[in-house]
Amino acid sequence: MISDGVKKKLRDLFGKSCFLDSTEDRIAYSYDGTALLSSLPDAIVIPSSVEQISRLMRLANGEKFAVIPRGSGSGLSGGSIPSENSVVLLMSRWDKVLELDRNNLTAWVEPGAITGKFQTLVESHGLFYPPDPGSSQICTLGGNVAENAGGLRGLKYGVTKNYVLGFEVVLPTGEVMHIGGKNMKDVAGYNLKDVLIGSEGTLGIFTKILLKLIPLPQASRTLLGFYESISGAADTVSAITAARIMPAMLEFLDKPTICAVEDFAHLGLDKNTGALLLIEVDGPRSAVEEEAAAIESICRRSGAKSVRLAKDEAEGTKLKAARKSAFSALARIRPTTILEDATVPRSELAAMVDFISETARRHGIEMGTFGHAGDGNLHPTGLTDERDHAGIAHVESAFDEIFRKAVDLGGTITGEHGVGMAKKKFMESLYDTPFIQLMRKTKEMLDPNCVLNPGKIISVSPRCEGALPKSREQIERLTAKMENPSEAYF
């Protein structure tokens, strides 16, 4: 627990109304969107200036408490779950779009701005911000940058990092640093920007972000392909790639997911469908019609039992919104949904989907799988109930196998949600020792006291976490860890 003296300093720094430490408030910031994870912070602070954040970090280093940055708390890897002895830094009120530069096609935003609202705003000016996470209605741009969020348009348009031109960031030691600018070309110095993007709140706190925009495509068209089985859908994905068509969206839903989404959104989807592809093409109007027709015939040739073309963009928007509800809708089947984002190269998609359903069967668990078929980013979701401990254990061992298979197929343990706390233990199977060492050194160098979002992605050396070892047993345990270095990191 943080001492009363430190709490007083925090209260003085942020003011009474922006320092919260009631049990109720602490409970309300003990979780995010991740299943099963929760831990109470000691307090919550709401900053009103960059200077305050900088002073908070200096205080944290002096008094040795942890700072956990948080936006809307919709993360799916436990990135904003408080650790012991921590203060939550709430950025959600920093929600303004500071500048929309229509000459350079850029925008300065505050980190708490909601992604979906920002998209709507720029689209009303004929511009486009493509990164489109499933939680776009509520997730923040700061959180998107911190997690390097992907979403539904990754295949054609890339992910968040492809649209970040620069930012202002408070470093773990309290210095305020500026990176980048409105130049589309800029190679001065190391590319530290990309080190901070996707650092999951462990290397810095974004306070102002410069985003790149592109012109809004003239038209778009949405199609649904219904299949008896998953293999037909997988064939379609390969055939679309082979035909050199690049859809803006190529989303996959399996049978349980289709049923759950239909129960929520009432779109008239056939619940007996084995698999569904939601495909969107966008671009100049003439090209869009041509590509939509080509995709329609590919779907039919690859075994689609029916193909439905959205009658207009409004219906397309409705279908996409329904797809975005998939993760939460699955909770209609079982209340606890453990969602992961194992990702494989596109060519391995069918193999991965097969392995997931076979593994689920073997472990006797219910699983709903959906995801971004176009970029190989799948969301196998274990359906269980957190009150059923045995069931949870089965889901966890199934995921162990799924992650290892993904790595074997040349894939990765997380395509877009981040490592956070949920996938830390798989890092060693993914990376070689020099990579892990460099990550660890980077964290130690930027955050020598390990006060910014500790325990996420990697665990740095024990001296940074909590108090120094005192008892003989504690010291012996540490020595044992030193002899087996791979353990010391995780």
Added chain:
Amino acid sequence: MSHRNSGEDLGPKKGGMQSGARAGGFHPEMSEDLLAQCMHCGLCLSVCPTYALTGLERSSPRGRIRLMKSVMDGTIPVAGTFEYEMNFCLDCQACQTACPAGVKYGELVESAREFIQVNKKGFKLKRLLLRTFFVGKSGLRAASALLRLYQKTGLEKIVIFMSGVFPIGILKRARLLPRLSDKFAIDILPEFVEPKVAARGGVAILTGCVMDAMFAEANLDTVDVLRENGWRVAIPHTQVCCGSVNGHAGDNVTARALAIRNIEVFEGTQADYYVVNSAGCSAFMKEYVKLLADNPQYSDRAKKFSGRVKEFSEFIYETGYRKPKSKIESTVTYHEACHLVHTQKISAQPREIVKDIAGDNYRELNESTWCCGSAGIYNIVHYDEAAELLDRKLENINRCDARTVIAGNPGCLAQIAAGAKNGRMDLEVIHLATALNRLYKSEK
């Protein structure tokens, strides 16, 4: 280092819920499942008006559900923040519409309020007031008579003037009161009226408490529109308040007694449908089946009763209505009452009717599904927060350039009209039945 299932390091506290107390309020088995249904994805935050006001997680549906879980675990007390947040919630249920996981938030917050009431000791002023004015018609009649006197003697003008000089609590709230109807519709109308065209069947209507005191005209228009479309209308004079005001405030004992009375009275009319023009009342009457599920004598009758309840726009849209010969002459928009769009999922039907009778004058309202801040007695209890929500609503109305707002709930009608009047906006706020009946009348 795994945090799975760790974290909550709080032991039970004094004042927390004891196991014995559980039996009285929440049905523990039921609500534990309802609570577990929330998988805390956070999608509800984007549509929650109180979260938009405070930006604090505890004022969001996800945060409130977490607090309910904590009360169930006995880690936080019922009084204090928990009680405040449960009452700060508008119960607009926009989150329920947004929730893909199907969390029944409305049921949760109402059972939490009931739980708070059951656990409360001492004098319960709010409950007493609600029991006095929202039960039979006598309390309501007495209150209305006093208020009419207050408005007619010019005392109101003095109070409104004073509220400009001293903008304090009660004086500010006085500005929310609309002009009361001169007479209750239920006192003017006979118990049965015949249709104006060939009969299609019989319906009975609820005249409501707030609706009849403030918008008796809407009740008269409702009867006219129904008759115009071939319905024989029963207006049972012994009907009582639907019970929603008491129920939403956590007083289900009173609500159940009222429900039983209405079941008996409405059954006596032999009507095929019970048409209700007030969104809050129709939503609540459709829930009688749940309210009386444990009552062996009335559970079956409640089920039949709820099955017959139809909200006004839902009823005329589904059974078909005669299109008026002319269109509304001013620009019109449609505000969606929470208890229509979120609780009853009635959205397309009234909008289609409004579009139809407005023609080219129809304007779409941005954030039409956002609460206007009225929410029962919310605008009185949480005046400042409700005022912010009202401003947001008025700004959206201004932006769509509508001169007439149509809504289906007396609370919304009063709230938006008060906001328009105080902001000196040129805006008329009317019930759908009134809009429709004016067009019918103009044909003659």
